[in-house]
Amino acid sequence: MDSRLAVRFKRGGRRPRSHGGYSYLATGALAEHRTNILGYLMAVRQGLIQDLGPTENDLSTAKIVLIDRITTKLGVIRCVEEHIRENSVMAGNELAPCLKASYLAYNNSLRLDLQALGLEKKGEAILTPYEIVEREKRAEEATT
Numbered sequence: 001m002d003s004r005l006a007v008r009f010k011r012g013g014r015r016p017r018s019h020g021g022y023s024y025l026a027t028g029a030l031a032e033h034r035t036n037i038l039g040y041l042m043a044v045r046q047g048l049i050q051d052l053g054p055t056e057n058d059l060s061t062a063k064i065v066l067i068d069r070i071t072t073k074l075g076v077i078r079c080v081e082e083h084i085r086e087n088s089v090m091a092g093n094e095l096a097p098c099l100k101a102s103y104l105a106y107n108n109s110l111r112l113d114l115q116a117l118g119l120e121k122k123g124e125a126i127l128t129p130y131e132i133v134e135r136e137k138r139a140e141e142a143t144t
Contacts, residue, residue: 037078045071052117066117073110077103 048067049056056064080103089096127135 037075037082040078041071041075044074048117063117066113070110070113070117073106073113077106077110080106 045067048070049059052063052067053059059067080099084096084099087096089099091097094100
């Protein structure tokens, strides 16, 4: 038995419950206590496809791979967040291992993948006050 585990069990208490993120990476299946995340991940994947597609057949292979990697990373992130919600951010006097080890790295990697997809907000550009006045003048002239 690993000496770290032996020390943990000597102190008493039950072994801490895993957040399930790593098992999700290894097996592709969410832990039993994390199945609520599946619907969220499916909705995010479908939303990304609609933003870029509108269907999966309209996307390149590279974009499909990126979307799948984004969904996987988001699954790990959500598992960690649910674990923290159920437990605590701190483990003794230190930050919880699941936050200290990889949470920020997964979030940063997710951000970079989204940038690689080229997702941008849809809508109007932000106008300066001068441009707003000019637009209003043109609209006024068009109605008269």
